[in-house]
Amino acid sequence: MTGFALHLPAFGSTLGLTDSMAHPVSIDLQTESDERLVKHHVDGQAGAIDELIRRYRDELFGYLVRFTGSRALAEDVFQETFLQIHLSAASFDVDRRLKPWLYTIATNKARDARRWLRRRPSVSLDTPVGGSDDAVAMVDLMPANGNDPQGPLQGAEQTNRVRAVVDRLGDAQREILLLTYFQRMSYAQVADILNIPVGTVKSRLHGAVRAFGELWGEEPEQ
Amino acid sequence: MSETPRKPSDDERDLFSLPEDCQDVPGLDELVNSGWQPESDEAEQLMARLDPLEALRATPPAEDVLVHATLARIKSTPRAAASKGTSPAFSPAVDGAGSGGFQFRLPDLFGVAASLLLATSIVLALGRGAKLHSRDELCGANIRALGTAVESFASDHRREVPASNWDVVPSLATVRQFVDDGYCPHQRVNCPCCRGEKSGISFYSVQVGPGRIRVDRFDPQRPIVGDPNPLQVASMLGVPAPGPMSGALSHSGRCSHLLLADLSVRSARRPVWINKGRVDAVWVPRGHTSLPKFALIDPQDVFLAR
Numbered sequence: 001m002t003g004f005a006l007h008l009p010a011f012g013s014t015l016g017l018t019d020s021m022a023h024p025v026s027i028d029l030q031t032e033s034d035e036r037l038v039k040h041h042v043d044g045q046a047g048a049i050d051e052l053i054r055r056y057r058d059e060l061f062g063y064l065v066r067f068t069g070s071r072a073l074a075e076d077v078f079q080e081t082f083l084q085i086h087l088s089a090a091s092f093d094v095d096r097r098l099k100p101w102l103y104t105i106a107t108n109k110a111r112d113a114r115r116w117l118r119r120r121p122s123v124s125l126d127t128p129v130g131g132s133d134d135a136v137a138m139v140d141l142m143p144a145n146g147n148d149p150q151g152p153l154q155g156a157e158q159t160n161r162v163r164a165v166v167d168r169l170g171d172a173q174r175e176i177l178l179l180t181y182f183q184r185m186s187y188a189q190v191a192d193i194l195n196i197p198v199g200t201v202k203s204r205l206h207g208a209v210r211a212f213g214e215l216w217g218e219e220p221e222q
Numbered sequence: 223m224s225e226t227p228r229k230p231s232d233d234e235r236d237l238f239s240l241p242e243d244c245q246d247v248p249g250l251d252e253l254v255n256s257g258w259q260p261e262s263d264e265a266e267q268l269m270a271r272l273d274p275l276e277a278l279r280a281t282p283p284a285e286d287v288l289v290h291a292t293l294a295r296i297k298s299t300p301r302a303a304a305s306k307g308t309s310p311a312f313s314p315a316v317d318g319a320g321s322g323g324f325q326f327r328l329p330d331l332f333g334v335a336a337s338l339l340l341a342t343s344i345v346l347a348l349g350r351g352a353k354l355h356s357r358d359e360l361c362g363a364n365i366r367a368l369g370t371a372v373e374s375f376a377s378d379h380r381r382e383v384p385a386s387n388w389d390v391v392p393s394l395a396t397v398r399q400f401v402d403d404g405y406c407p408h409q410r411v412n413c414p415c416c417r418g419e420k421s422g423i424s425f426y427s428v429q430v431g432p433g434r435i436r437v438d439r440f441d442p443q444r445p446i447v448g449d450p451n452p453l454q455v456a457s458m459l460g461v462p463a464p465g466p467m468s469g470a471l472s473h474s475g476r477c478s479h480l481l482l483a484d485l486s487v488r489s490a491r492r493p494v495w496i497n498k499g500r501v502d503a504v505w506v507p508r509g510h511t512s513l514p515k516f517a518l519i520d521p522q523d524v525f526l527a528r
Contacts, residue, residue, distance in 0.1 A: 060284075061282075087299070159278060163277075181272065182279065
């Protein structure tokens, strides 16, 4: 198994023993719990935060993409989240679970990012460049990575429509819907993350599901 | 008149979902509790209704470059320094989980207010000191200009200058004459410390009177010009009195300079305050119990201060 193996000098060096007498302590970070990884990071052990990011990179990034609706914004929030974990690691109670704390920070950061984005005007990539009638859009000037634009076109269109409907939900309903449906979290877990009563989580989720159904029903093409 | 319904805000949407307003969606609790594995028909139907959400299921993976960038930021941000003031692009807003945001407490507010008050008072004191210093410098320059004028006038008039009743120069008229005849380079020779006095007219006078006097007759250390109260300044400087009566009655400023008969300028270390309309000190000639209208100056006269 190739994981992060940390070799630490034991007390020998501080007790005046020779290097050969000191027994290195090896910690396999891959087998450590999330909470212990935070503790190791606070203790200054290199690689602990790396392992933490590795464990949650895709799961958290996916959540942030769905929450923010923007990959670029999700990347920013992803960085801010782990930076905050790094800054506040010393105050983390290792007796509690890391995941709710991680999602609390990520959700708050994503919420702030969306508000921050709403306060700043942005230019759509479909904005025509130049003033003539046959002007090309900004998006047309960007290099494409895909091979077949026709294939995922319909899927992308469906995704955009669903995302538009989800965006029409309020922040409070949207984050609960995403946490329960996509992250498969229970009412109690979501309540822990959002720091609200379980009953509120439940009512908001019911409201979100009902609102989604109604809004999706209003969509002209399905 | 038809009204377009306003789009509800996020907070209003939240309010709509309060428990008392909410009707349960059949099968939803079962789905959540079972990890979204439908067992009942209601749950099956609800899953079908939520099926469009699956379009959001697929998300791009976090690229390695993002992970590397995150680690680089973490490694370049020391925890101790960052926890005191580092402000990420968005506000930290970590509820109850070691927030790194600003938290003002009342003592902090008092500290900031006290610091601002202290800084303001220091700045005001420095400004006031600078203003007084500039006035003091201008007053000294005026006194020196008058000394030059006296000397020039005396040179042109057989060492004689216009004298006052008390044989003290220059009088108010003399100063005007100095200015008018071009002996004094300053057109405004009033003491800058005398606020509210008539501008353009010097108050560097002690007494006024007709006649001429030879400047050589004066004691070289005797003050001949001062404002506003040469009596106090002379006393403070330890020089002979300028005359039996000071013109300090009408003077309201502060001044610390004296022009002596040898045309040197003496300055007190601190200015002398004279309140307008008050006689702060008078010279009573020897042998008199009250102030005569006319009296000669005698170094043995008694200085009385109120």
